[in-house]
Amino acid sequence: MKTLRILAIDDHEMTMLGYKFILERIVFEDYNIIVDTANTYEAGRERIEESAQSFAYDIIFLDVQLFPPNENQPHSGEDLGILARQLVPNSKIIFMSSFSDNYRINSILRSVDPDGYMVKTDIDPKSLEEAVKTVIFEPPYYSSKALSAIRKKMANDITLDENDKKILYHLSIGTKTKDIENHIQLSSSSIENRKRHLKSLFGKEKENDLALILAAKNRGFI
Amino acid sequence: MKTLRILAIDDHEMTMLGYKFILERIVFEDYNIIVDTANTYEAGRERIEESAQSFAYDIIFLDVQLFPPNENQPHSGEDLGILARQLVPNSKIIFMSSFSDNYRINSILRSVDPDGYMVKTDIDPKSLEEAVKTVIFEPPYYSSKALSAIRKKMANDITLDENDKKILYHLSIGTKTKDIENHIQLSSSSIENRKRHLKSLFGKEKENDLALILAAKNRGFI
DNA sequence: GGAAAACCATAAAAAAACTAGGGTTTTCGT
DNA sequence: ACGAAAACCCTAGTTTTTTTATGGTTTTCC
Numbered sequence: 324m325k326t327l328r329i330l331a332i333d334d335h336e337m338t339m340l341g342y343k344f345i346l347e348r349i350v351f352e353d354y355n356i357i358v359d360t361a362n363t364y365e366a367g368r369e370r371i372e373e374s375a376q377s378f379a380y381d382i383i384f385l386d387v388q389l390f391p392p393n394e395n396q397p398h399s400g401e402d403l404g405i406l407a408r409q410l411v412p413n414s415k416i417i418f419m420s421s422f423s424d425n426y427r428i429n430s431i432l433r434s435v436d437p438d439g440y441m442v443k444t445d446i447d448p449k450s451l452e453e454a455v456k457t458v459i460f461e462p463p464y465y466s467s468k469a470l471s472a473i474r475k476k477m478a479n480d481i482t483l484d485e486n487d488k489k490i491l492y493h494l495s496i497g498t499k500t501k502d503i504e505n506h507i508q509l510s511s512s513s514i515e516n517r518k519r520h521l522k523s524l525f526g527k528e529k530e531n532d533l534a535l536i537l538a539a540k541n542r543g544f545i
Numbered sequence: 546m547k548t549l550r551i552l553a554i555d556d557h558e559m560t561m562l563g564y565k566f567i568l569e570r571i572v573f574e575d576y577n578i579i580v581d582t583a584n585t586y587e588a589g590r591e592r593i594e595e596s597a598q599s600f601a602y603d604i605i606f607l608d609v610q611l612f613p614p615n616e617n618q619p620h621s622g623e624d625l626g627i628l629a630r631q632l633v634p635n636s637k638i639i640f641m642s643s644f645s646d647n648y649r650i651n652s653i654l655r656s657v658d659p660d661g662y663m664v665k666t667d668i669d670p671k672s673l674e675e676a677v678k679t680v681i682f683e684p685p686y687y688s689s690k691a692l693s694a695i696r697k698k699m700a701n702d703i704t705l706d707e708n709d710k711k712i713l714y715h716l717s718i719g720t721k722t723k724d725i726e727n728h729i730q731l732s733s734s735s736i737e738n739r740k741r742h743l744k745s746l747f748g749k750e751k752e753n754d755l756a757l758i759l760a761a762k763n764r765g766f767i
Numbered sequence: 768g769g770a771a772a773a774c775c776a777t778a779a780a781a782a783a784a785c786t787a788g789g790g791t792t793t794t795c796g797t
Numbered sequence: 798a799c800g801a802a803a804a805c806c807c808t809a810g811t812t813t814t815t816t817t818a819t820g821g822t823t824t825t826c827c
Binding site for chain 1 (some may be wrong): 803806
């Protein structure tokens with residue numbers, strides 16, 4: 324009987340117990356599934372570092388939003404994913420996130436390239452089981468809502484550089500245009516130009532920022 | 546008892562019969578599944594045009610490679626897909642292709658944005674059934690090998706414009722560099738520059754074209 | 768061995784992006 | 798409804814990036 328080791332990291336204790344319960348009941352060939360858990364960034368990091376020294380987890384489930392207990396600086400699950408990739412490159416990584424936020428999904432798919440990505444509303448015992456099996460045998464596994472985000476992106480002929488994406492992102496979270504220059508290495512003039520350019524790219528010439536944001540959302544950029 | 550109408554277009558008569566046989570046996574809620582078939586571009590086009598006038602097919606399965614019988618000019622399944630999208634926008638489209646050719650997949654995902662994409666070696670009764678159900682309820686459905694191609698693309702931080710992609714494509718099919726200028730609106734000098742630039746992007750400075758092509762293949766561009 | 772193709776380097780020309788500056792319009796708080 | 802802040806628009810000069818032509822060197826291949 325072989326053992327399949329899973330680490331689940333989520334800051335909600337109860338949901339994590341739910342995962343543990345479901346995952347350990349999966350019947351999977353001659354595997355015995357064991358789930359370890361962690362519910363803070365720090366605890367998760369420790370587990371991963373430990374595992375790098377001894378056995379490596381087969382799969383790491385990782386919540387996108389993780390807030391460490393006694394700190395202000397919020398470490399994201401994304402950071403932990405990047406770290407895990409370095410420390411334990413052989414472990415499969417599956418991200419879980421509450422919403423199908425395209426900007427975040429796109430960003431994580433590029434920075435971590437996880438073996439799976441599940442939007443939480445897609446998660447149930449059946450999909451969890453499928454995710455585990457798929458990720459082991461023929462990754463990747465993307466849940467339904469993650470797939471529609473990915474589809475939007477792939478169906479796109481517009482290519483934006485990093486600055487364009489950042490501008491869109493900041494606009495979408497309500498950053499004032501004049502404050503964007505604090506986050507991006509560009510003059511205010513350039514940012515205005517780029518906004519105009521973006522609007523024309525998305526066919527929203529002479530329209531307001533809201534129209535631009537909606538169009539960019541529809542195309543899967545934010 | 547409702548009816549689910551499917552049109553399958555593939556130039557291999559026998560494989561198409563296989564699809565018909567499998568698809569019509571699918572047990573799917575209270576649907577009765579009926580499969581029409583066509584095995585040339587022309588026949589497929591006619592079926593689609595007819596259906597635009599009366600009922601619309603719920604799903605159209607479409608082979609990527611279609612050669613019409615009495616013509617030299619080969620129409621691709623991609624063209625037919627684009628046509629179908631215009632004529633019967635409500636029909637779900639599922640592409641089937643023999644190999645996981647990234648350039649082709651990327652191109653079709655952009656031009657047609659099909660509701661499904663299956664690489665033929667992934668196709669079996671089970672996956673066909675899953676494709677049908679997924680496409681009806683929560684598209685898209687991408688088969689395993691299609692997903693790994695998509696994953697490569699999404700994990701990429703390199704963005705290429707249309708000319709770069711064309712250059713890579715032509716190199717990959719063996720077009721001589723000096724002949725590429727016939728296909729792209731650029732001077733030979735620019736093409737050389739772009740090739741150099743591409744090689745440096747993919748970390749293959751001073752290496753030959755083969756190295757570039759392999760790197761681009763690995764990243765899912767061709 | 769020799770021609771064709773690929774590669775490299777340079778410099779000039781063209782296109783695109785950035786910036787500063789100033790003005791007009793819209794938005795928003797009070 | 799007012800005034801200030803922000804957003805928007807436009808111009809012109811600068812910088813950066815791309816394109817192009819040209820001429821030479823190396824590699825490939827019959």
